[in-house]
Amino acid sequence: MAPSNMLDPASEDFNETRPSFYIGQHDSERLVPLNDDQYNQVLTAGFHFVTSPITNSHFRERVVSLWRSYLSEANNHGLSEEEKSNPSLPGPIVPTLTDKDTALFPGDDSSTSVAYSSPWIDLCSEDPVVASISRQVLNLEVAYANFCGVRSVIVPGPRRDESGWQISQYARAIQETFLIATRINLIIHMPMYREPGLEEKEPLFSGRDIQEEISEGEIDIFSAWDSWHTIRTVCDYNIRLYVETTAVRIPRRLPERELQTRWFAEPLHYLTLGPNTFQTNGAGFPSLTRYHQEMINMYMRLKQAPWMILYDVGPSQDELSKIVGGTASTTDFPTLAEAQSIQEQPQSRMNAHVSYMRYLERQQPPHTALESPALTSFQDWLQSPLQPLADNLESSTYETFEGDPVKYDQYEKAITEAMAEWKALGKPTSSLQQDGAPQQELIVAVAGAGRGPLVTRVLRASEKTGMPIQLWALEKNQNAYVYLLRQNKQVWGGKVNVIQTDMREWNGPVARGHTDRTTPVDILVTELLGSFADNELSPECLDGIQRHLARPHGLSIPHSYTAHLSPISYPKIYADLSSRIVGDPNAFETPWVVLLFAIDFVCQKAPGHHRFQQAWEFVHPVRLPFVETWEEGHGRRKVQRGGGGAMNLSAGLNEHNARQCHLTFVCRSRGVIHGLAGYFESVLYKPQMPDKELVEISTLPEQIDKKSKDMISWFPIFFPLKKPLYFPPDSELEVSMWRQTDDTKVWYEWIVEAYMWVGPKTRVKVGASEMHSSRNVACLM
Known part of the structure; x- marks a missing residue:
């Protein structure tokens, strides 16, 4: 760091x-x-x-x-x-x-x-x-x-x-x-x-x-x-x-x-x-x-x-x-005439054009937070996406995430707004009224707590709003669990119930006074988002824990998130991937996390067609009347083969988290694309009272300064093409992408096609990429 x-x-x-x-x-x-x-x-x-x-x-x-x-x-x-x-x-x-x-x-x-x-x-x-x-x-x-x-x-x-x-x-x-x-x-x-x-x-x-x-x-x-x-x-x-x-x-x-x-x-x-x-x-x-x-x-x-x-x-x-040592002299010691010539030469001075360029060098605008030396070193450097469900992260990785105050400030703002509105609206909580307590306590769970930065923010929000809480922190990483126990003793004063478990297998909290049954969760807080919003399996994780949310008033933070795409020209990274293909046959089928910098957004904004377009959305919690009935009939087993009508011949238990999109981008000038840039936006909290703004975070270049300025927690994602796709002027690029699942893993498939208008109602296809699939490097559930 x-x-x-x-x-x-x-x-x-x-x-x-x-x-x-x-x-x-x-x-x-x-x-x-x-x-x-x-x-x-x-x-x-x-x-x-x-x-x-x-x-x-x-x-x-x-x-x-x-x-x-x-x-x-x-x-x-x-x-x-x-x-x-x-x-x-x-x-x-x-x-x-x-x-x-x-x-x-x-x-x-x-x-x-x-x-x-x-x-x-x-x-x-x-x-x-x-x-x-x-x-x-x-x-x-x-x-x-x-x-x-x-x-x-x-x-x-x-x-x-x-x-x-x-x-x-x-x-x-x-x-x-x-x-x-x-x-x-x-x-x-x-x-x-x-x-x-x-x-x-x-x-x-x-x-x-x-x-x-x-x-x-x-x-x-x-x-x-x-x-x-x-x-x-x-x-x-x-x-x-x-x-x-x-x-x-x-x-x-x-x-x-x-x-x-x-x-x-x-x-x-x-x-x-x-x-x-x-x-x-x-x-x-x-x-x-x-x-x-x-x-x-x-x-x-x-x-x-x-x-x-x-x-x-x-x-x-x-x-x-005219300089001595050139054609005027070929000896180490000049003659008297040459020495006189040296004295008669004008004194050297800085070239006027160089002097002006030095002035421009000093006048460069100061770097922004996103151009710090630490982040500059990551420019155009490919990283494999994290698999937090399959792998246990190291402390240094958590520490890097925690170095972004903007993300956690927005999370704290969302939690504070949720608690303040809960209090103002007089909504019931899931806990029992304690003797002598002025009001009931909120039941709050932080799932995927890591080293506890969100736990700290929840405690702060409780203090700001005066809303008493009972707090649970869940973490499957047994190594981070040890750190959380230490934090609870030394920093949080024992106010947190620390649980080592996969959130999807948790049986739920048991609040004070509820000795014989679990208690619904009033506010569920998670930070499971990836560079493309859902690529670290936030939907699948929340599916497994949102059953503990109180009905009908339980809240999920984040409330929703959307994935966005834009075709880009990226010759530097294409050359890098071409050099890797011998040792990594999946190089062009991997969605890479990368701090996109030396890129060109080849598309322009046109009526009905934006430069960055939404691929799909996830909203939590999933309030469907047949969810409980579905679980009773199919069980909560992770693997169940044989029918179900799912695309991949699985049981279809995760089919509701499959997605697809078909987007059209307009390109005024001719060019070439090497892949797709992926971003995300998230509504952390959607206010229930009128005249209040959404609490959001965004990595979209056009929105990040408005919604979460200087946030550095997430680099964009890059979906490469095996072969660069050249397109003529006034073309349309059609992007098709699928989020696929077979109940054990999640992967993406994508294809790009280029069309050109040859008449008022006639288009011809002038190029297309192969169908790409990240199934061999899928994210494991």
């Missing part, structure tokens, strides 16, 4: 954890790596690292010469156009690198170098010869960088997105490099979108003008993301793309929020900003718009915050070339 001050947004230690800006420098005209003196000059200007080209202009000239010689030779031999297009015609082979082709060599700092592959190649070329040469160049460069010990290589992304097969050609070339370089992380440098004026200026070796390829007219802001999605899909979400994947070039005009969050969900490693991204403020210094600042602050909230690269903003190549 983190120290308490780490969870307090007002503490200095809490706010000091804001991420630092790690800023690099890139010069598109740099042809050779910097020497030590030049590198120090860049560091003095405020940068942390620089990019280094793998090859130089000599290599480029050699490749261009090879290509031109090939074309000339084909023409000189008088080949016809048909012969030139013969696929069996041998193409040019790029010879291996020589020491004249590169200034990058193995060294102590190789593992910290960020290499940049040649921007003049064209992996997307329609000319197969140009595409082949480009692929060879990339392979040679990446293989050599891998030999030198470089860990990260930035590769310029596709320059256009119009042709799908050309993007596939690019993606196939990237996939090949992973076979050649076994340790390299490839970083694909993509623009956030194709903003005119921000495209690359580097001419291709084949002589085509990049500028002519930027089409006029309406801009498709999702085309660049589409290209990136194709690349990572062809590479099968390669595990070496898990963090260092995409360097997003930030445009001068930011796109709409939907695209910003789409890139937020991708495994970003760099944010790159050039001179066109910045504006000049009134004092003549570079600055960014408020919208740029907000976007950067959002991206820096990621657990692994992206680094930044400022390109073409200085120090310029001319400034660095």
